[in-house]
Amino acid sequence: MADMVSRIYSGFRGVDFRGEEINLMRSPDALNVWKDYHETESIRTRPGLVLHHKFDNAVYGISEYNDLLMIHAGTQLFTMTRHKETAVLFEDMAQNLSQSFVFDDKFYIKDGKNYLQYDGTTIRQVVGYIPTTTIARKPAGGGTKYEDVNMLSDKRRNSFLADGVSFSFYLDVIDIDEDFVPIVKYNGSVVAQSEYNVDYAEGKITFISAPPEKPDTEGQDNVTVEFKKSVPEYRAAIFGCDLLQVFDNRVFFSGNEEHPNVVWHCSLNDPTYVSDLDYYREGMDSSKINGLVAGNNALWVFREPSSANTTVFYHQPTIDAEYGKIYPSAHSSITLGCVGRAINFGDDIVFFSSRGMEGISGDITTEQAVAHRSSLVDRKMTREPGYKNMILEEWEGYLMVFIGNKVYLADSRTAFTMENHTEYEWFYWELERKVTCTFVMGGVLYLGCEDGSLCSLDHTDTYIKSYWVTPKDKFNNPHKLKTTNKRGCVAEATGDITVYAKTEKTDFEQIGEYENVTDYFVSRIKRKKFKDIQLKFYSTTRFSLETVTLECFIGGYVKR
Numbered sequence: 001m002a003d004m005v006s007r008i009y010s011g012f013r014g015v016d017f018r019g020e021e022i023n024l025m026r027s028p029d030a031l032n033v034w035k036d037y038h039e040t041e042s043i044r045t046r047p048g049l050v051l052h053h054k055f056d057n058a059v060y061g062i063s064e065y066n067d068l069l070m071i072h073a074g075t076q077l078f079t080m081t082r083h084k085e086t087a088v089l090f091e092d093m094a095q096n097l098s099q100s101f102v103f104d105d106k107f108y109i110k111d112g113k114n115y116l117q118y119d120g121t122t123i124r125q126v127v128g129y130i131p132t133t134t135i136a137r138k139p140a141g142g143g144t145k146y147e148d149v150n151m152l153s154d155k156r157r158n159s160f161l162a163d164g165v166s167f168s169f170y171l172d173v174i175d176i177d178e179d180f181v182p183i184v185k186y187n188g189s190v191v192a193q194s195e196y197n198v199d200y201a202e203g204k205i206t207f208i209s210a211p212p213e214k215p216d217t218e219g220q221d222n223v224t225v226e227f228k229k230s231v232p233e234y235r236a237a238i239f240g241c242d243l244l245q246v247f248d249n250r251v252f253f254s255g256n257e258e259h260p261n262v263v264w265h266c267s268l269n270d271p272t273y274v275s276d277l278d279y280y281r282e283g284m285d286s287s288k289i290n291g292l293v294a295g296n297n298a299l300w301v302f303r304e305p306s307s308a309n310t311t312v313f314y315h316q317p318t319i320d321a322e323y324g325k326i327y328p329s330a331h332s333s334i335t336l337g338c339v340g341r342a343i344n345f346g347d348d349i350v351f352f353s354s355r356g357m358e359g360i361s362g363d364i365t366t367e368q369a370v371a372h373r374s375s376l377v378d379r380k381m382t383r384e385p386g387y388k389n390m391i392l393e394e395w396e397g398y399l400m401v402f403i404g405n406k407v408y409l410a411d412s413r414t415a416f417t418m419e420n421h422t423e424y425e426w427f428y429w430e431l432e433r434k435v436t437c438t439f440v441m442g443g444v445l446y447l448g449c450e451d452g453s454l455c456s457l458d459h460t461d462t463y464i465k466s467y468w469v470t471p472k473d474k475f476n477n478p479h480k481l482k483t484t485n486k487r488g489c490v491a492e493a494t495g496d497i498t499v500y501a502k503t504e505k506t507d508f509e510q511i512g513e514y515e516n517v518t519d520y521f522v523s524r525i526k527r528k529k530f531k532d533i534q535l536k537f538y539s540t541t542r543f544s545l546e547t548v549t550l551e552c553f554i555g556g557y558v559k560r
Helices: 232-239
Strands: 003-009 029-031 033-035 043-045 048-054 059-065 068-073 076-080 086-090 099-103 106-110 115-118 123-125 132-137 155-160 168-170 183-186 196-199 204-207 223-228 243-247 250-254 262-265 279-281 289-295 298-303 312-315 318-320 324-326 329-331 342-345 348-353 356-361 369-372 391-395 398-403 406-418 421-430 435-441 444-449 453-458 466-469 480-484 489-503 509-517 520-523 533-539 543-557
Touching (some): 033 406, 033 421, 033 466, 059 099, 059 106, 059 435, 059 444, 059 453, 068 444, 243 289, 250 289, 262 289, 289 348, 342 391, 356 421, 369 421, 391 435, 398 435, 533 543
Parallel strands (some): 132 155, 289 342
Antiparallel strands (some): 029 466, 059 068, 068 076, 076 086, 099 106, 106 115, 115 123, 183 223, 196 204, 243 250, 250 262, 289 298, 298 312, 342 348, 348 356, 356 369, 391 398, 406 421, 435 444, 480 543, 489 509, 489 520, 489 533
């Protein structure tokens, strides 16, 4: 009598698009399924898209501020209430991805063109802090350098100690801007403009009468001058950045096309003050920075491939005796460039190279090395036309890689070891719309779409095509023919399911349709004298699949 082999497909882990013979727990072809760990360990159909609002243009940014959704769509910035009422807040946004953050109860947003601040009432371009660049200055000059020039402000202050006889007070720069009349104060009170003259070319304030020598407080400066000295390229440098990352109570900026390898940061707890000295050049060439990531007590900077093989840098907070806290740039030992994006995925610092997703192994105090994370999906994912323009989002323990309407999901809960490094299991979705931005609020994933739709993922009973295909199974006897047991295939599942079977001699052929399954069903699969077999479980509503049992009799040897 022929031997019988019982095959149990269970513990499904994800897809494997490598094309070779694969583990029976993975699928060479699965669509729109995942594991919803809140409810089951089985694979099931993904959530559907729920439309909340339709804008006239593509959505480039979604964020939250004081119970409002802030929506960047087309050239407009909208507010949306819980009742989905929208209002236009600003009308000159750039039509590309924007990023935002909230500091000191104020909302800030950048889009590579604007740097806006909103306090719940008024929205405006960020008005930079006005630094006092020199203190203890004598009327003729000198003094002590105090604060750096602010790249976000055209204005500065000088603080003088009057001597009782000097009429002329010289600022610490010449050729100040003539479109702003300097504001002069004596002992904290504003001096009338009729009481002094301004020489803009020399940077000089001349009083009609010399200010008395004695200040309100002995030895304290008693004359201050606020003036304007614009450096247009300063403000443009920060406004032109489209990458930002909050780290160590500062905001780091990059992504300016005119300065592709430069990172700036603001002062401590003040996103309106960027010193003209607080910048770092990452490498000597002009390879573009594609990612800023905070993690492992450092800011990681990822650049595109470089001819100098200097692509990954990191900055650790360091105390300097003269400058206070600084963030010196250090070059990691990694030479592989970042062509997509980068993110901190559950304390795993990852970036996307031309080969797929890479993770950084080793901490900052040791030599860093690249460990690949996406071998199971590389052949498909890296060939996507929009691979370099991916959107990354972490949700429900998954890293979701959005490329147009395609989604690749790395599962943090089922990592495994491959050739001495950690890899992730993956799932694959196809959505009805192309995604342009994402945002997670209250555990809900919101998607902004190319067609102007604002959607969220929800477990709705909508039409979703989903399926799971088992690998080619030779039942451990590749050299012998098999015949299925007449008792059929038993599947533990729920939902409406159509079953197909495929052997090396046929394409997928329908076996049967099973509606409203609540526990299990039996499918009469009758296939004779085959070398290998695959099963496909398909649904257009929603289904879940826990285990599949299939029995085969092992027959004679395969003949040529």
